[in-house]
Amino acid sequence: MKLDSKIPEGPIAEKWTNHKNHLKLVAPNNRPKIDVIVVGTGLAGASAAASLGEMGYNVKAFCFQDSPRRAHSIAAQGGINAAKNYQNDGDSTYRLFYDTIKGGDYRAREANVHRLAEVSANIIDQCVAQGVPFAREYGGMLDNRSFGGTQVQRTFYAAGQTGQQLLLGAYSALSRQVGLGRVQMFNRHEMLDLVKVDGKARGIIARNLITGELERHSAHAVIIASGGYGNVYFLSTNAMGSNVTAAWKVHKRGALFSNPCFVQIHPTCIPVHGVNQSKLTLMSESLRNSGRIWVPKKKEDAEAIRAGKLKPTQLKEEDRDYFLERRYPAFGNLVPRDVASRAAKERCDEGFGIEANDTNEGVYLDFSTEIQNKGRQAAYAQGNHNPSAEEVTKLGKKWLEEKYGNLFAMYEKITDENPYETPMKIYPAVHYTMGGVWVDYNLQSSIPGCFVAGEANFSDHGANRLGASALMQGLADGYFVLPYTVSNYLADEIRTGKISTDSPEFAEAEDSVRASINKFLGNNGSKSVDHFHKRLGLIMWNKVGMARNEKGLKEAIAEIAALKDEFYKEVYVPGSADELNPELEKALRVADFMDLGQLMAMDALQRNESCGGHFREEYQDAEGETLRDDDNFAFVSAWEYMGYDISKEMLHKEELKYEFIKIAARNYK
Amino acid sequence: MSAAKNINITLKIWRQKNAKAKGQIETYKLDNVSTASSFLEMLDQLNEQLINEKKEPVAFDHDCREGICGMCSLYINGRAHGPDTGTTTCQLHMRKFNDGDTIYIEPWRSKAFPVVKDLVVDRSAFDRIQQAGGFVSVNTSGRTIDANAIPVPKHDADRAFEAAACIGCGACVATCKNGSAMLFVGAKVSQYALLPQGKVEATQRVLNMVRQMDEEGFGNCTNTGACEVECPKGISLENIARMNREYLKASLK
Numbered sequence: 056m057k058l059d060s061k062i063p064e065g066p067i068a069e070k071w072t073n074h075k076n077h078l079k080l081v082a083p084n085n086r087p088k089i090d091v092i093v094v095g096t097g098l099a100g101a102s103a104a105a106s107l108g109e110m111g112y113n114v115k116a117f118c119f120q121d122s123p124r125r126a127h128s129i130a131a132q133g134g135i136n137a138a139k140n141y142q143n144d145g146d147s148t149y150r151l152f153y154d155t156i157k158g159g160d161y162r163a164r165e166a167n168v169h170r171l172a173e174v175s176a177n178i179i180d181q182c183v184a185q186g187v188p189f190a191r192e193y194g195g196m197l198d199n200r201s202f203g204g205t206q207v208q209r210t211f212y213a214a215g216q217t218g219q220q221l222l223l224g225a226y227s228a229l230s231r232q233v234g235l236g237r238v239q240m241f242n243r244h245e246m247l248d249l250v251k252v253d254g255k256a257r258g259i260i261a262r263n264l265i266t267g268e269l270e271r272h273s274a275h276a277v278i279i280a281s282g283g284y285g286n287v288y289f290l291s292t293n294a295m296g297s298n299v300t301a302a303w304k305v306h307k308r309g310a311l312f313s314n315p316c317f318v319q320i321h322p323t324c325i326p327v328h329g330v331n332q333s334k335l336t337l338m339s340e341s342l343r344n345s346g347r348i349w350v351p352k353k354k355e356d357a358e359a360i361r362a363g364k365l366k367p368t369q370l371k372e373e374d375r376d377y378f379l380e381r382r383y384p385a386f387g388n389l390v391p392r393d394v395a396s397r398a399a400k401e402r403c404d405e406g407f408g409i410e411a412n413d414t415n416e417g418v419y420l421d422f423s424t425e426i427q428n429k430g431r432q433a434a435y436a437q438g439n440h441n442p443s444a445e446e447v448t449k450l451g452k453k454w455l456e457e458k459y460g461n462l463f464a465m466y467e468k469i470t471d472e473n474p475y476e477t478p479m480k481i482y483p484a485v486h487y488t489m490g491g492v493w494v495d496y497n498l499q500s501s502i503p504g505c506f507v508a509g510e511a512n513f514s515d516h517g518a519n520r521l522g523a524s525a526l527m528q529g530l531a532d533g534y535f536v537l538p539y540t541v542s543n544y545l546a547d548e549i550r551t552g553k554i555s556t557d558s559p560e561f562a563e564a565e566d567s568v569r570a571s572i573n574k575f576l577g578n579n580g581s582k583s584v585d586h587f588h589k590r591l592g593l594i595m596w597n598k599v600g601m602a603r604n605e606k607g608l609k610e611a612i613a614e615i616a617a618l619k620d621e622f623y624k625e626v627y628v629p630g631s632a633d634e635l636n637p638e639l640e641k642a643l644r645v646a647d648f649m650d651l652g653q654l655m656a657m658d659a660l661q662r663n664e665s666c667g668g669h670f671r672e673e674y675q676d677a678e679g680e681t682l683r684d685d686d687n688f689a690f691v692s693a694w695e696y697m698g699y700d701i702s703k704e705m706l707h708k709e710e711l712k713y714e715f716i717k718i719a720a721r722n723y724k
Numbered sequence: 725m726s727a728a729k730n731i732n733i734t735l736k737i738w739r740q741k742n743a744k745a746k747g748q749i750e751t752y753k754l755d756n757v758s759t760a761s762s763f764l765e766m767l768d769q770l771n772e773q774l775i776n777e778k779k780e781p782v783a784f785d786h787d788c789r790e791g792i793c794g795m796c797s798l799y800i801n802g803r804a805h806g807p808d809t810g811t812t813t814c815q816l817h818m819r820k821f822n823d824g825d826t827i828y829i830e831p832w833r834s835k836a837f838p839v840v841k842d843l844v845v846d847r848s849a850f851d852r853i854q855q856a857g858g859f860v861s862v863n864t865s866g867r868t869i870d871a872n873a874i875p876v877p878k879h880d881a882d883r884a885f886e887a888a889a890c891i892g893c894g895a896c897v898a899t900c901k902n903g904s905a906m907l908f909v910g911a912k913v914s915q916y917a918l919l920p921q922g923k924v925e926a927t928q929r930v931l932n933m934v935r936q937m938d939e940e941g942f943g944n945c946t947n948t949g950a951c952e953v954e955c956p957k958g959i960s961l962e963n964i965a966r967m968n969r970e971y972l973k974a975s976l977k
Contacts, residue, residue: 177866195875
């Protein structure tokens with residue numbers, strides 16, 4: 056199969072404009088004759104559905120939650136990047152483009168990333184016009200902060216709830232279209248198959264999660280914006296319902312799946328508390344603007360802390376190892392996520408972890424220095440040039456509360472510790488997946504008429520996503536890319552007419568979904584879905600997690616294949632098909648996670664290099680930094696489904712060409 | 725940190741097969757619950773136990789489990805989102821309970837939120853109120869004016885943000901003796917009323933949203949203030965007052 060990325064010709068800064076100028080259009084009078092399905096209502100899905108509805112297409116939007124406003128974009132905390140250069144610190148479209156390519160360890164497509172940087176400024180304008188209440192300075196202008204992997208302040212935010220505010224903005228645009236009758240909303244519906252007719256995506260089979268009814272929905276184009284697959288690890292910062300099913304069904308119907316092994320392990324999450332843990336909670340990267348990460352310099356101090364004999368606040372400055380500042384002085388605590396995560400793992404593996412759990416895995420994120428600095432600044436701003444220590448501390452804490460109050464409160468609720476008084480304990484956790492369905496420059500998958508947006512596609516973040524770039528990509532895809540590229544595709548559909556759902560293709564898809572549901576419900580097993588999901592998660596975390604090697608990956612591939620067979624034989628799913636049945640929903644999702652987990656291990660095994668979030672122990676330098684192999688691995692992997700046995704999937708490669716950025720070693724020192 | 729320990733509890737849970745069925749309280753014993761677990765992890769543990777006994781697990785709504793998606797609900801010991809203040813059920817932890825406790829768990833109870841199954845209710849009325857006017861009518865051209873063209877006083881932006889922090893969980897409705905949605909609607913009306921971008925359509929917005937709220941069967945506000953007490957995000961009653969002013973202004977136009 057030849058992969059055509061359809062990257063337009065011409066200089067990088069003109070590609071998108073030229074491309075847009077030559078895309079085909081659908082006249083306003085023809086748009087109401089055309090149906091579009093959007094699966095998922097996060098930033099990418101909601102913005103796409105709203106925009107296409109505004110244009111005049113008939114849009115059907117689907118989400119599995121009880122309201123589109125609940126999609127997991129809502130949980131993004133820290134911010135959204137945009138090359139506005141409001142802070143006059145040298146930012147530009149080029150810088151954002153460059154930082155994102157470098158942050159992705161030179162495994163993303165140049166043209167896609169440049170387009171993302173170009174439209175970033177429009178996103179902020181659009182959101183402000185919609186009434187998104189971003190943080191502002193006293194002069195009334197928008198405030199910014201820094202995120203990892205950059206040396207400018209280009210991140211816009213709304214306290215620690217930026218994702219919430221942006222999603223509610225997109226939800227408001229979507230709600231407006233629903234109210235106007237241009238978008239039909241299907242809450243509590245889950246897409247369980249893609250329907251192809253004559254090779255084109257022509258609809259979906261969706262299950263009404265309340266009644267259990269299987270519904271046929273036809274359309275001239277289908278957009279998948281169903282998010283990422285971090286829950287393959289069972290424990291992640293994803294919502295409990297986040298799943299890969301929509302994306303995986305598209306893959307099973309012929310869309311290639313790219314770079315599945317590129318997973319982002321976020322450095323600052325609350326450590327695991329015990330065996331009944333259901334999910335992990337992120338502490339926003341924005342905290343690394345103000346917090347310093349450390350472990351004790353001496354092992355005996357780490358042991359004493361774990362035993363509860365020593366408090367972190369009692370440890371002297373010279374006995375603390377601020378390991379990120381030590382190893383990466385240029386970026387310090389604001390190195391990219393993959394780098395920060397590995398550095399924390401390295402310290403814990405060496406025995407310096409401070410958390411008293413089974414694995415001793417945890418490091419400190421300490422705000423005491425910032426309390427002093429900001430407290431002094433605040434005192435000066437009030438005209439008090441000789442503040443007492445108490446005044447400084449009080450003002451410093453107030454400053455922290457204003458910036459991060461909701462995060463500090465959340466931390467205290469979960470851990471019962473007060474982070475204003477004692478450093479936070481944090482450890483890396485699965486957070487985001489850079490891999491996803493392969494798409495061309497138009498965000499179209501290898502199935503004509505099936506487009507994939509947001510985290511569900513692979514396109515913009517290479518092997519590691521920079522902080523505050525996911526929100527940017529979701530809205531860029533939905534507001535500013537898909538409306539053009541989907542219209543270009545639909546221009547050839549104006550004569551097609553309504554697509555019937557009575558065709559054999561719809562019947563076949565519905566039957567296969569019904570068969571898989573009945574198989575689970577009729578199974579004579581004895582173990583819960585979670586039992587298998589947790590076992591899958593452990594294999595993934597231990598062998599396809601932060602550090603990977605050939606032996607572990609080969610073991611993982613065999614173990615997952617065996618676990619999948621056992622799952623189908625031994626799983627017990629209670630209840631029936633014609634009712635709200637959360638266990639059935641989980642079983643259908645875990646079945647897809649089993650397939651994907653195995654493919655992730657296979658992808659990690661073939662990639663004999665370390666890059667971004669993919670760290671192969673065999674490929675590191677003397678200081679433990681990643682060793683990329685640009686001669687052999689500067690490509691996007693794209694896997695083709697070949698049936699039940701995942702080990703038979705076929706690998707295709709899209710070569711990455713760097714014409715505008717010189718490919719170089721990634722250095723944050 | 726108080727060290728985690730294990731407790732044994734008794735659960736009295738509302739079970740209802742579907743919207744039409746008659747429900748009843750069922751009793752379950754659950755042992756060895758870690759006090760470090762969240763309330764929903766405790767329910768996961770119960771469901772695992774029920775599945776192993778080949779009984780039907782309890783259906784409840786949940787998703788992000790970090791207090792922001794607004795999907796979780798539950799009336800716990802007679803309080804929306806349980807005994808802790810400023811907390812969603814998913815952020816409530818078992819350290820707030822003691823060994824030997826009996827815990828009552830019921831769904832949101834309100835005419836406008838019919839029970840779907842067990843502890844799951846239908847809150848789509850909230851979506852319809854948003855669809856009636858909870859937006860600024862601006863198309864997604866990306867060709868709006870520069871984001872900094874209209875300065876917004878920090879104080880106004882901060883108040884708008886506080887109102888916009890509503891997660892749409894419905895605790896305000898569930899806890900109100902009148903089943904009123906005034907806090908929810910007031911928060912959305914306030915967010916836009918405080919920002920210059922929202923002023924253009926202010927009149928139509930408040931009239932449309934209030935009309936839809938009434939059509940959905942929510943009750944009236946009698947200023948008991950229970951909603952503010954139980955709101956996990958601390959949405960202030962001021963928002964109801966502001967909505968009333970906006971509504972009066974709009975009605976007089």
